[in-house]
Amino acid sequence: MCFSILQVPRCRIHTLANFCWGSSHSLNRTCDKIFRFRLLGSKANCLEGGYSKRWIKRPASTKTGGSSRTNQESKSTTIGHEILDETVSTRSTLSINKTEVSEFHRIPYCDIQQMIAQNKDITKFLTFIVFDIETTGFSRENERIIEIAFQDLQGGENSTFQTLVNPGRHVANSHIHNITTHMVCRSDVPRMEELIPILLQYVKSRQKPGGYVIFVAHNARTFDVPFLVNEFSRCHFEIPPNWLFVDTLPLARELLKLEGLKLTSGTSLDALCKRYNIQFVGKAHRAMADVTALSLVLQRLTFDLKLPLSGLIAKHFTPSDLTSVKKKK
């Protein structure tokens, strides 16, 4: 499956078409040996309240400990939890070194704006990940994330990542996503502080050396990203500086405006799926189903807006942009 190709004659314009769903990237290649969880085979049981497709119940273990580089004393604890993923067909191992996590902030990254200006092959430095979260409510201050899904648009092995998250509290809005307290408030479902190192390592396994990761979500600016930033902060982690975010909601608004339609015509993910005749795989308002749908909506939106890759990247924002907006007020 490929993104639509937008081409301008005699101009070299990079588009999402460059990110095809087929290349392979093994988690095994980039891992160390301190934190560890396992993604098991794909033929497993369906999850309670999950998808109609082959959702996988994956027992996993996480080893936490000190740095192998500094030879500090290592304390290992095993945390059983379930990682839900639909695409991994072979047994693979992802290990995480906590020192390595802290070094995310020391990697020198390329100047993306300069590369666009110089028309360099920016696709060599970019990873596009569509993501979605399910939460216990709307308030980033008071509510918690209970499910996260990532999909690397490059495709290939391990291109999707999905997990439930233990919020340590009652889930009052199960009627929205069908995720119940019983499903997440369990010792074998990871808490956010346990999950973040795994997420960081997963994303690192997908990114290119010295490159940026573009995270795309619907209403990312006012919901998903502030939630993510808040959870990282609460768990004493920082969003890596090479993580950039793009919100598809303004793209949808821009398109309706271009077509002379009122915004009340619908800019929700549901409305966009109906517009493009995209069917949800599984139930809407489950993270992976929404991610899959948004991945398809994204290619249609960029096609309709005639938006080249550089134009999409130009719409990015960072967590510090959100902070500066807050400070101004």
Add this chain to the structure above:
DNA sequence: GGCCCTCTTTAGGGCCTT
């Protein structure tokens, strides 16, 4: 909470996210 629109800007309501 941010963005957009309008019966507007010294405001208010609706949409979008769960």
